[in-house]
Amino acid sequence: MYLNELRIDDFGCFRNARLEHFDHDLVVIGGPQRAGKTTFMKVLRQFPGGVDRSDNVPPPTDQYRIDAEITHDRNRYRYVLNGHAKPTVSPIDGGPEIDAEDIFGPVTERQYRNLYTISLDELRKLPPGINDSEDLARVLLGGAYGDIAEIPDIEESFADRAYTIGLTKGNPNTKTSQLYDPYQTVREGIEARKKASQQVDEYRSVTQELDEKRSEQADIEMEIDRRRRTRNRLNILKELFDPLQRIETLNAQLEDVDRDSIAEFPTHLADRLDHFKEQFGTATTELTEARQEFDRQAMIDTADEYYEWLLEYDDQIEDLIADQALWAKTIKDLTERKDDLETKQRTLEREIASLHSEWDKSFTHIDEIETSAVDRSQVASVVATINNLQDKRDTLETSLELDQTRKTELESDLAEMEEEHEETKEITVPKRKPALVAGLAIVAGTGAGFVATSLVGGLVGLGILCVGLYAIDSTITVEATVGGDPYRELKSQVTTLQGDIEAASKRCAKLDVQIDENREELTEHVTELGLPKELPPSEVSDFYERVVELDDQICTYRDDQTEWKQKKAEFATDLEDVATLLDDVTEISWTAEEPLTDATELLSTLETVAADLELAQDVRRAESERMDCIADINSVLTEWAAERSIDVTTTDDRILQRIQAFNDETERVSDVENALDEYEQLKTHVTTRLQTPSARDIFEPLRDDDRPWIDVVHTSVTEYADTDAIGDDIQEHNKEIDRLETQHDELREVCIELEQQQDDLASEADLQDAQATIDDGRVEFERLGEAYAVNRIAEGMVRQLHECLMEDIVHSLVDDVSTIFSEITQDYDGIELDGNVQDLEFRACRGKKPAHGVGELSRATAEQLFLAVRLARIRQTDVSLPVVLDDAATNFDPNHMKRVFDVIDELTPTNQVFFLTCHPRCVRTAASNGLSAQYWSLNSGQFTQRETADTLEQQLSAD
């Protein structure tokens, strides 16, 4: 940017101040102190971004206004800055649209301020607004450094990420590091894996222990087995101890026994003999008792004969006694039937006598009537007919009487009506008539019932009632017809009644004839039958009925009587045998003529005899049994020894002695046999017991060759005094077995536990878990480790990049500064940078002499150094911008100042330079250097162009 003209208004001391027609690259503006030079420099400092409210610039009266014509990229523009607004740039002659930022390019406002507007006061100190060396470095190093300046941020971001993960060193042991947790997880997994791996050692140890325990277990099993076998052998010995001892005893006992005699003795008959003996005793007792009973109870004292007689006729007696009960019943039946027949006879006789007053009790009356001549129904029919006819006639007669009575009454009424007034006669119907008729009917019926039968009476009564009611009804009918003309009606009734009376009379006559005919027929029957003639007809039927019944009863009575007699005769025949038999031994009062008399006594005697017979038979049976017993006993005794036989003649004592002798022998033989049996049984028992596989197994070790098992056992058993001694030994073994079994069980439990441990140890679960733990941690550990490494490497890379870039930029800058500094000072070769550029620790180099730090330089030399730094930086900047030097060379001697103008001269082809000064010598030096410059004086905010440097110098000298 080149300023072609500039107008400043309302900015500090400037009021419409103008600088025009800039046609030189160097513009020297001279003015006394407080003329406005520094304010002019501040005006240019506002060009990049306008006047900021916070900037330390003089306040405007109205508003700032800076108006300039500038040339940028060969185009002219109008630059306007109003107040605090952003500056505007507008093309004057058709150039492209730009703004202020385009003019200043990469040079920031701050850089422009600190690099391009250089005042003496600010030359050696931090320019205003620069807070740290980084800022200063940024200012000094310019736009390239701007790119690089961000690199430390990137470096720092990588460093921060790395630090977050692994702090400074990426040490996983540091607890605050993110690596720590996964690292610890991995380590835990390693420890777990180590432990799990030790399971192999444990497995071997457990296996070894298990083998030992199993071996121990096997030893114990063998010892238990051995002891069990011993115990079992002892158990068998204990079990067989007594049998073996007994065998020994029996063996000694049977040594001298004649076994043949024992074998021949009929031991098997001993029980039978005992039985016979018992039977013999019983039979003897029963015989005695039976005889005593017979003697005590026999009917006849002459017992022996009677006893003999009884046994002789025992069959006969038993036959008779068999019928005894029947006969007793027959006696009772015949006696009762006899009484019944007598009672029946008396009843019939009484009925016959009561049937007819002229008859006695004889059955003859009945016998004389030929009941078979006329049938009972025939007689009854005739009688009934007669009674019926008679009833009808009686009824008719009653009705006739009533009609006549009525007729008389009607005729009487008729006569009264004729006497009085025929038309007013009212006929009343008597209400008593039905009752009268009913009463008459009852009386007539009852009478007929008494006379004839109740049936006849009933019929008569009914007939009268019917006729009476009919008559009443007829009367009423007559009265109804008389309603219209009572007199004629009444008269008509009389006429009607008269007709009725006549008809009834005829009827009565007819009935009388019929009654008579029937009575004649009845009379014929009575005669034919032989019934009493004086019987009234109405009774004939009942009488004859009764006669027939009696006749039947008499006939029955006579049959019963005949049968009774026949039975009595039979009974007499039966009892006659009894009487004949008993007559041998007792006196009999019974006779066949009156068989029922004393029959009971006869039977009682028979019964007694029969009882005696039973007693006699008991005696005889007892005798027989006793003899049988003797025979039985004898059969046994003779089988043992013939000389020991008995018979019925043998006394009881003798018999019993013989039996006892047999029994004694039997007992002896039996004892021997038992001993033999026991001996054999015991041997069998022992042998059998030893034949079991378990027993053989147990005793096998004790057996030599083919020695009998029983001998083996016997030898073993002789070691013990008794079973208690064996029992003690068994108990001892059992105790030991129990102890060993307990030990074995414990070992088995231990083995199970060890096997379980083996199984557990054989599993890789722990190993897998451990590996899983390692993996868990490892994945994160790797991820974080990798991230840490990448960030740290990236940090290093960025740092290296940064250093490389810095080296390029700083190196270039230092070269340019050295050139300018050397050109200005002539005493120094150049400068070097001690440390980072940010530290601004420049050192001035003088050949082989020690370099001087800034603090070691004179004030002027130091100002020259920093001026050189700025000018070098401006030179390196591609953008063309006005440079303002505000008394920057005041402290320089003329030579150095002259060389400064030489440097400025080198700068002017690229940058418009405003040199502000209050020193005339500076103007003179500028002029003496032959620089092409334009000169302006500044006083109280007003610019005045001077034709020459001398003019300006003079004015300044004057000021």
Place this chain on the structure above:
Amino acid sequence: MNVRFLHTADLHLGSQLKTQHRQVTETIDTLNSAIYTAVERLFETAIEEDVDFVVIAGDLYDEDSRSVKANMFLKNQFCRLAEQNIPAYVSYGNHDPVGSATDYVDLPDNVHEFDHEDPEEFHYPDEESLEARIWGQSYRDRHESRSMYRRFTPVDDRIPNIGVLHTGLNPDGRRYVPVARSDLESKDEIHYWALGHIHDSRIYENEQPVAYAGVPQGRQITESGLGGGYLVEIDAEGGYEIEFVPTSPVVWQTVEVDVGDEDISSVPDIERQIEQTLGDFSAPTDLFGGTNVTVRDSDWEVDGYVCRWVLTGNGPVHEMLSNDEETIHELTRRLRDGLTSRQPFIWTEAVRNATGPPIPPIDELRGDDRVIDEYLALFGELERETVREYFRDEVGMVWEPVNDHEDGRPDELPLTDQRLDQLLERAQERVLEELALRRTT
């Protein structure tokens, strides 16, 4: 005279897959038993193929994860071989050195263990009817500075001679049998070098085959791809046929997923993006390009994949992933929940955020930004080794510089040159992103 044998190594029985899978039940059995399954498959192969013998080149067990189950398992497997009269020649490595192997089980008689004091020669099938010699030496301690191989001295080369070594093939190291591959290749009388220690399968065929069988089953993300062993047939004239038998039921994969798209801004978006990659999932079978080794197309299917998802790309999702650590955890949980039930299952071992902020492509910035140009020039010109040395100490105490992958402990992060290079690349990317980001704000 030729022999046929199975060459395996680095079984690491007892160690576990580093998958963080304990909280899931569906795949736990497969993951827990993966190493056993793989080893069992190897032995099954030996039996089915009726090999002459089996060679195991160290690290049968894992000393840090000793396990009764592992001991019993291996014994059973050897017993299976014994039933088929197949001998096994076993050397012990740095993870099961003889000096600390006192707790291992007694192995059956068909197992011939190389001595740890001196090289030992075994004769197959026996000295009378010699068909092959097997030379080897076990580790005495965890670190073995003896080179061993020099004393592998077969009397002649008329029958196949096999050298068994557990080495990192690093002649400068002092820990894992320092020997150069060329040293082994110079042993003309050895017809086949059966090596262990390096966990990925690789083979050198310059002279006689120098072969690492690798692990039968990878256990961590650094052991990706199919594991297995070699079926080797060699003769005394130098002829050989080698077939790689894959055995691993579980395959580790590191999968980079670009989530830099503008449309991806949430966890479900990332999840979908990851799911889109699943269609291409398969275990790489081109393991031995440029060699004579063939890969068997085995009947065993891969049961599942254990994946580490590395999220890349410069997009809006970067800010979310970077500012909230829980986002990664949440994504991990969702992937584990969502993908485990697939067939084959996909188990998410971890999700790593390698995304960057949305910045212009570096090429656009190049030449237009002094700082970026300076940066690119600065690190582009430096030697890789110089950069490593410059920053090796910057990575923090959590990292432990190691020369061998085996040297790292679980509580340390092993800093190999390769790992350092990865960290440097990542850091360079991050710096570049930050510098570019500076330009955009």
